[in-house]
Amino acid sequence: MLAGIRAHAAHVERYLSRTFSPNTHLSGEALGLFYAGTLFPELRAAGRWQRLGARILLEESERQILPDGVYFEQSTCYQRYTLETYLHFMILARRSGLELPAAVGERVRRMLDFLLAVRRPDGSIPPIGDADGGWLLPLDDRSPEDLRGVFSTAAALFGRSDYAWAAGGAAPETLWMLGPPGLEAFEALSPAPPERAPSRLFPDGGYAVMRSGWSPHDHHLIFDVGPLGCPLSGAHGHADLLGIQCSAFGKRFLIDAGTHGYTAEPEWRDFFRGTAAHSTVMVDGAGQAEPAGPFAWKSRPAARLRRWLTSDRFDYADAEHDAYSRLSDPVRHRRRVLFVKPRYWVVVDDLEGKAEHRVELRFQFAPMVVTVDPTLWARAYAPGRHDLRIRPFAPVPLQAEVREGEQAPIQGWVSPDYGRRRTAPVLIYLAATRLPLRIITLLLPGDRPFAPPPAVSPLLREGDGLAGILFEDSGETVRFDTGGFVVELA
Numbered sequence: 001m002l003a004g005i006r007a008h009a010a011h012v013e014r015y016l017s018r019t020f021s022p023n024t025h026l027s028g029e030a031l032g033l034f035y036a037g038t039l040f041p042e043l044r045a046a047g048r049w050q051r052l053g054a055r056i057l058l059e060e061s062e063r064q065i066l067p068d069g070v071y072f073e074q075s076t077c078y079q080r081y082t083l084e085t086y087l088h089f090m091i092l093a094r095r096s097g098l099e100l101p102a103a104v105g106e107r108v109r110r111m112l113d114f115l116l117a118v119r120r121p122d123g124s125i126p127p128i129g130d131a132d133g134g135w136l137l138p139l140d141d142r143s144p145e146d147l148r149g150v151f152s153t154a155a156a157l158f159g160r161s162d163y164a165w166a167a168g169g170a171a172p173e174t175l176w177m178l179g180p181p182g183l184e185a186f187e188a189l190s191p192a193p194p195e196r197a198p199s200r201l202f203p204d205g206g207y208a209v210m211r212s213g214w215s216p217h218d219h220h221l222i223f224d225v226g227p228l229g230c231p232l233s234g235a236h237g238h239a240d241l242l243g244i245q246c247s248a249f250g251k252r253f254l255i256d257a258g259t260h261g262y263t264a265e266p267e268w269r270d271f272f273r274g275t276a277a278h279s280t281v282m283v284d285g286a287g288q289a290e291p292a293g294p295f296a297w298k299s300r301p302a303a304r305l306r307r308w309l310t311s312d313r314f315d316y317a318d319a320e321h322d323a324y325s326r327l328s329d330p331v332r333h334r335r336r337v338l339f340v341k342p343r344y345w346v347v348v349d350d351l352e353g354k355a356e357h358r359v360e361l362r363f364q365f366a367p368m369v370v371t372v373d374p375t376l377w378a379r380a381y382a383p384g385r386h387d388l389r390i391r392p393f394a395p396v397p398l399q400a401e402v403r404e405g406e407q408a409p410i411q412g413w414v415s416p417d418y419g420r421r422r423t424a425p426v427l428i429y430l431a432a433t434r435l436p437l438r439i440i441t442l443l444l445p446g447d448r449p450f451a452p453p454p455a456v457s458p459l460l461r462e463g464d465g466l467a468g469i470l471f472e473d474s475g476e477t478v479r480f481d482t483g484g485f486v487v488e489l490a
Contacts, residue, residue: 002040009036009049016056022232023064023073024081028136030056031085038096054098057089061107069110070205072230074237075129076118083111083150084136087157091177105158112154115147116166117200117209121218121250123148123168128207128222128245129229130236130273131259133418139173144417149173156185165191199310199339201317208308208317212342219445220247221345223337224280225319227302228289235295239288240278241303241321242335244347248445251382252366254279257424258415263294268421271410275362276426281349282360283331288323299326306334307484315339316485329355331435338478338485345443346469346478353435361392361429361439367414370425372400377453378427387449392441393458395466396433403428438466440480 012032017025030053036043037050064072064082071079086108093100119125124145133144140149152171155163156178170186178185193214200209206226212219222245229237238256246254257277260268271277275287282288290298301323309316317337324331331353338346351359365380372378376398378390392398404412405423414424431437442456455472459479468479475490 002043005036005040006043006045009033009043010045013045013049013052021235022060023230023236024078024085027057027060027064027082027085030054030060031089034089035092038092038098054089054093054100057086058101058104061086061104065107065111066204067110068202068204069107069112069114070202070207070226071111073129073235074205074226074229075131076115076125076127077129077131077133077144078236079111079115080125080147080150081134081136083108083115083154086111087150087153087177088136090157108154109158109160112151112158112160112163113194114202114205114207116151116162116194117202118207118222119147119166120247120252121211121216121220122247122252123166123216124252126222126245127256127258128224129238130262131418132262139176140171152186153177153182155189156182159185159189161189161192162194164189165193167191197310199315201305201308201310203305203308206303206305208305208315208319208337210310210315210317210337210339210345212339215250217250219249219339219342221245221337221339223317223319223335225303225305225317228297228300233295234289234297234300237297237300238273238278239275239297239323240280241275241288241301241323242319242333243278243280244337245279246345246388246443248388249382249386249447251384251386253368253380253382253388254363255366255414257364257413258421259418260413260415260421261419266294267410269294271413272415276409276411277364277413279363281333281335281351282362283324283333283351284327284358285360286324286327288321299323313341314485314487315341318484327353327357329353329357329435331357336480336485338480338487340478340487344445347441347443348480349439349441351435351437356432356434358430358432359437359439361398361441363390363427364414365425365427367422367424370402370427372402372427375453376400376429378402379449379453380425380427381449385447385449387446389444389446389453390427390441391444391453391456392429392439393466393469394429394431394437394439396431396437398439399430401428401430402426440466440469442469 034053
């Protein structure tokens, strides 16, 4: 066995992933060297392996972990994998008497804080970007979205009550990783939700998180306002610029469709990481970026955040991208999301151009029943008595349709885990019109699934443009101008 470890470590040292996949491949290799050098000091190269592994992990923590705690490949799966790597590194270093710079622990905590913010009210971590379902060292049988073991071990290691709250109790992984003292450290904590405000912007990674609170029954929305993948290749990023994911009353409604696979079925690979699998806008049937093989894009456009504000009453994010500037008539997409807490969201999509285009406003749902009526009101039914209603308003006619399980073209599918796929409805509102075009969409969580939809009408501005919406029964109005919004109660 010792000879095998020596051979493996020597091979890893010789073929480090410094040029191809210098991401979790490189950090995982470095952790392997650190383990070999630390646990087997009798091997001649042990000291060199330990120093090299530690040096790489320190360097990569600064390069791969953005200042706001988002992993640079824009993938929650690989963020979790990176977290596992650094938790192992910190625990083993502590046990071997090696003091690490404080910055390492701070970066790890920032990664955990991001996952705490995007964590759904039901406790799961939403898939963002690629996910292969792998774990560094699976010590319990968990789904890829279940990070309770990670939060439990982090709670004991850092003494954080909010991580203990997210863990929901001491996990077996903590006993394996930290032994009985780890369980004692966990039990000494008083689990409590985070003290900071529930809504938060992550400006470096490019995510605006809007939530009504920390309870399992709250509303939650993630708005993607960042780049397509990391600066190196964008390999694990999806073409989901300005996409949203949404939970209401703790139930998942709008989700990322997942990954499914990498190389076995290229057409499915392109679909799941393409724009059509995400809740955003498509123009002329084209994705925001064109694939160039399973792990590359011909171009890597990015969204730009224009404004963010949060208060007790509202969350508001304003962002744009120019991914469709490659069209013969360039198109710019600006999306604004307003959360009127804790009742509803309003999404404003502005498409700027000069010619006629086909515009698709898409909403990818989790597996559930979704219907749409002739007045364009759509209703998604979650288990129990909760629903999410959607109603768009536009100055031109919109066609509404729900597609599910289609293969020509592929649409209406989600992948709950790597290698698996199942049907799920996608709601599409279509218009073929000359730009510019504004669509204002109401996302309304409800707990009266058999009640008729509320009376809501558009507010017009000069020149037949849309200015906002009016709730006719209450008289409440929501208006948008170039710089922001105004919500007025009757």
